[in-house]
Amino acid sequence: xxxxxxxxxxxxxxxxxxxxxxxxxxxxxxxxxxxxxxxxxxxxxxxxxxxxxxxxxxxxxxxxxxxxxxxxxxxxxxxxxxxxxxxxxxxxxxxxxxxxxxxxxxxxxxxxxxxxxxxxxxxxxxxxxxxxxxxxxxxxxxxxxxxxxxxxxxxxxxxxxxxxxxxxxxxxxxxxxxxxxxxxxxxxxxxxxxxxxxxxxxxxxxxxxxxxxxxxxxxxxxxxxxxxxxxxxxxxxxxxxxxxxxxxxxxxxxxxxxxxxxxxxxxxxxxxxxxxxxxxxxxxxxxxxxxxxxxxxxxxxxxxxxxxxxxxxxxxxxxxxxxxxxxxxxxxxxxxxxxxxxxxxx
Amino acid sequence: xxxxxxxxxxxxxxxxxxxxxxxxxxxxxxxxxxxxxxxxxxxxxxxxxxxxxxxxxxxxxxxxxxxxxxxxxxxxxxxxxxxxxxxxxxxxxxxxxxxxxxxxxxxxxxxxxxxxxxxxxxxxxxxxxxxxxxxxxxxxxxxxxxxxxxxxxxxxxxxxxxxxxxxxxxxxxxxxxxxxxxxxxxxxxxxxxxxxxxxxxxxxxxxxx
Numbered sequence: 001x002x003x004x005x006x007x008x009x010x011x012x013x014x015x016x017x018x019x020x021x022x023x024x025x026x027x028x029x030x031x032x033x034x035x036x037x038x039x040x041x042x043x044x045x046x047x048x049x050x051x052x053x054x055x056x057x058x059x060x061x062x063x064x065x066x067x068x069x070x071x072x073x074x075x076x077x078x079x080x081x082x083x084x085x086x087x088x089x090x091x092x093x094x095x096x097x098x099x100x101x102x103x104x105x106x107x108x109x110x111x112x113x114x115x116x117x118x119x120x121x122x123x124x125x126x127x128x129x130x131x132x133x134x135x136x137x138x139x140x141x142x143x144x145x146x147x148x149x150x151x152x153x154x155x156x157x158x159x160x161x162x163x164x165x166x167x168x169x170x171x172x173x174x175x176x177x178x179x180x181x182x183x184x185x186x187x188x189x190x191x192x193x194x195x196x197x198x199x200x201x202x203x204x205x206x207x208x209x210x211x212x213x214x215x216x217x218x219x220x221x222x223x224x225x226x227x228x229x230x231x232x233x234x235x236x237x238x239x240x241x242x243x244x245x246x247x248x249x250x251x252x253x254x255x256x257x258x259x260x261x262x263x264x265x266x267x268x269x270x271x272x273x274x275x276x277x278x279x280x281x282x283x284x285x286x287x288x289x290x291x292x293x294x295x296x297x298x299x300x301x302x303x304x305x306x307x308x309x310x311x312x313x314x315x316x317x318x319x320x321x322x323x324x325x326x327x328x329x330x331x332x333x334x335x336x337x338x339x340x341x342x343x344x345x346x
Numbered sequence: 347x348x349x350x351x352x353x354x355x356x357x358x359x360x361x362x363x364x365x366x367x368x369x370x371x372x373x374x375x376x377x378x379x380x381x382x383x384x385x386x387x388x389x390x391x392x393x394x395x396x397x398x399x400x401x402x403x404x405x406x407x408x409x410x411x412x413x414x415x416x417x418x419x420x421x422x423x424x425x426x427x428x429x430x431x432x433x434x435x436x437x438x439x440x441x442x443x444x445x446x447x448x449x450x451x452x453x454x455x456x457x458x459x460x461x462x463x464x465x466x467x468x469x470x471x472x473x474x475x476x477x478x479x480x481x482x483x484x485x486x487x488x489x490x491x492x493x494x495x496x497x498x499x500x501x502x503x504x505x506x507x508x509x510x511x512x513x514x515x516x517x518x519x520x521x522x523x524x525x526x527x528x529x530x531x532x533x534x535x536x537x538x539x540x541x542x543x544x545x546x547x548x549x550x551x552x553x554x555x
Contacts (some may be wrong), residue, residue: 036449085444090494093444159415160406164361208406209359238524240401260524261401284493284524288531321493 001122006193007065007137010122015276017310023302023340024065025313026140026278027329029058030072031091031322035060041322042086045071048124052346055129059137061326062333065312067133069193069320070142076184077152079116080108089322091325099154100160100167100263108176113187123191130192140233141193142318145200146224147217153177163208164214174216178224185228195231198224198253204239206261216286218247225252233257233278238317242270249274260316262305266290268311276310283315286324294331299339313340358411359403370418375554379422386398387415389520391455395542397400408424408540409447412449412454419458432461434484434514434548438465439474442498448519452487455541462499463487471501478506480515485514487544488534496521496528503533 002152003047005013005021007146013020032053034044044050055067074084074094084092099105129139143153150159162170185196201207203217222308225232234248235257241248241261249271258267260278267277281297298313305311313336322331338343350373357365368473373382394411397403423430436456440449446468453465478486490496499517506513517534529537540545 087494090492095444118480156445157409157450160447163406164410191516205404207404209404212404212406238520281522284521284528287493287525288527306522323493323497 006135006137008135009112011065011312013140014309014311017273017276017308019307019309019342022342023306023313023336023344025140025333025336025340026066026068027058027062027064027320027332028066028068028070028140028314028318029062029320029329030068030070032058032320032324032326032329035322035326040086040088041090041092043119045121048121048128051121051125052128052132052247052322057131062329063337064333066137067129067139068322069122069126069129069139069188070197073144073199075122076144076149076153076180077112077116078118079113080153080180082153087246091282091319094152097152097154097158099150099158099173102166105169105173108173111180113183119184119187123187126191126193134187138194139192140195140197141185141188142197142199143181143188143228145198145203145217145221146174146181147220148200148202149177149181151196151202163212166206174220178220178227181224182227185224185230185232190231193230196228197232197235197257198228199235199237201237202240203244204236204259205243206236206239206243206259210243214247218244218251219249219313221251235278235318240285242267245270255312257314257318258316264301268305272308276312277305278314280311280316281314283320283324286315286328287321289328289331291327291331294328295335295338298332298335302336302344303346304342306340306342307346350386351389351393354386355393358390358414358551359394359407360398361407361410362394363414367542368416374422379458383458384424387419388459389538391415391458392542395540398538399543402461405447405451408455412451412458412541415458416454419460423460427464429460431460432462433481435459436485436487436548437466437477437481438484438487439466439469439477440488441469441474441488441490441502442471443492444468445489448489448491449487451539452489452518452541456504459541459545461512461545463472471498471505475505479509479511481511485516487538487549488515488517488537490519490521492515493521499529499532499534516544518544 008231010020011024036057072091077094082098084094086092232253233255234253255276260280260282354369400406515534516536518538522529522537536547
C-alpha cells in the first residue's frame with residue numbers, strides 16, 4: 001500500500017487508471033462555505049477571500065481530495081450582463097433571460113474575461129487558493145458548455161425552439177459561446193486551476209436524442225475541450241451517459257461525471273481504460289441520509305468502481321445541496337477513509 | 347388505428363412537423379375530434395410519456411411533441427369549447443424557482459389531451475395559496491427543479507390544511523425523480539413524472555399516490 005502521498009498525487013494516479021493508496025473523493029461543495037463562515041450565500045460569494053477561507057475550512061473538516069472554485073452557474077450570465085436572484089438556501093437563479101428573442105443573438109457583445117468583475121472574483125479565488133495550497137490538492141474550476149449555456153441565456157423552451165427551428169442563429173450562438181467558454185476555461189487554468197469541469201447536461205440522452213447530440217453537443221464539446229488546452233472533466237450533471245458512451249470517451253476529457261440513474265458497475269465496465277469516472281452518490285437523497293446509509297452507499301460505490309483506479313468518488317450532480325448536513329458529509333468522508341484503501345476488499 | 351398511432355409517434359419524436367401534419371390531416375377526415383384526441387393523440391402521448399419515464403425518449407422530444415399537439419388540439423377544440431375537460435378544476439405552477447420547461451410540457455400535454463387548466467406561471471408559497479383560494483382549485487400541479495423549491499411544498503400544504511382546504515397537491519420535477527420519498531416528506535398527495543401520470547392520478551388509476 002502506498003502511503004503519505006498528496007491528494008493531487010492520489011487523484012493523478014487514479015486518473016492514470018492505477019490504484020493509489022485509497023480511492024480519491026471529491027465533495028463538490030460550493031454553498032457550504034457560507035455556512036462555515038456564518039454568512040448568507042449572497043454575502044459569501046461577494047468576496048474571493050470568503051470563498052478561499054470557506055474552501056480551506058471545508059477541506060480541513062471533510063478531508064476530501066480537492067478544492068472547488070465553482071461559485072454558481074449564473075455567474076457566467078452575470079458576466080454577460082444578466083442578473084441572478086439569491087436565496088438563503090440554494091444556488092441563485094438567473095432572473096430574466098439575456099436573449100429574449102433570436103435577434104438578440106447577433107447583438108451579443110464580446111466578453112473580456114479579465115475585465116469582468118464577476119469572473120474575476122473566481123480567478124482571484126483560484127490564484128489565492130493556489131498560492132496557499134501549492135500542489136497539495138487539485139483545484140477544480142468550472143465552465144458551462146457552449147451547448148448547455150443557452151438554457152440560462154434564453155430559457156429552456158426558447159432554447160429548444162432555437163435548436164430545432166432556427167439552425168442559423170443556433171450556430172451563431174454556439175460560435176459566440178464557444179469562444180467565451182474557451183477563454184473562461186483558459187483563464188482559470190492560467191490562474192492556478194488544475195482542471196476544468198465542463199458542465200454539459202444538455203448533451204445527455206436524458207435531454208436530447210443521440211442523433212441530435214452527434215450533430216451538436218458532441219462536435220461542440222470536442223472543439224471546446226480541445227480549445228481549453230488543459231485537463232478537462234465532462235459532467236452531465238445527473239444526466240445519463242451510456243447511450244453516448246463511445247462519443248464521450250472520445251470527446252477529449254480525462255474524467256466523466258456519471259449519474260445515479262445508471263449502474264456504477266456497468267459504467268465502470270463500459271468506460272474502463274478509456275475515461276475515468278466521477279460519481280455517483282445521490283446528492284438529492286443525501287439530504288435525508290443517516291450515518292449508516294452514507295457508509296453503505298460509499299462502500300457500494302467503491303466496490304463497484306474502485307478496483308483498478310480510474311475512479312473518483314463524488315456526488316452525481318456536481319454540487320451538493322445546501323440542505324445536506326455536515327454529519328452526512330463527515331460520514332461519507334469517514335467511510336471513504338475506512339473502506340477506500342487499496343486493494344479494495346470485495 | 348395502431349399503425350396511425352405508431353406513425354404519428356415516430357413523426358413527433360423525430361420532430362417532423364410535415365409528416366405529423368399530414369397524418370393528422372388524414373385522420374381529421376376519418377374521425378371526430380374527440381376520437382382523434384382520445385384514440386390517437388392520448389395513446390401517442392401516453393407512449394411518449396412512458397418512453398420519458400424509461401429513459402428511451404429525451405426531454406426535448408417530449409417538449410416538442412407537447413407543443414405541436416397542443417397547437418393542433420387548439421385548432422380542433424378551441425379553449426372554452428364545452429367539450430373540453432374542465433374537471434377537476436386544475437391549475438399548474440412553478441413554485442419558487444424559475445425553470446419553466448417542466449410546467450410548459452405538462453400544460454401542453456394536458457391541453458392536448460383536451461383538459462383545460464389555469465397556468466399560474468411562477469409563484470411563491472403565499473401567492474400560490476391565495477390563487478388556489480380565489481379560484482377554488484381542486485387539483486394543483488406543482489413543478490420544481492431545485493431541491494429548496496421542492497421543500498417549500500411543505501409550507502404550502504401546511505397553509506392549505508390550516509384553512510381546511512382539501513386541494514389535491516400533485517408534484518413533479520427532478521428532485522422527486524432523484525428521491526422517490528421526497529414527495530411524501532413534503533406532504534404532497536401524489537407525484538407524477540409526466541402528463542400521462544397526472545391523467546392516471548386524476549382518473550384514480552395510477553401514479554405515485
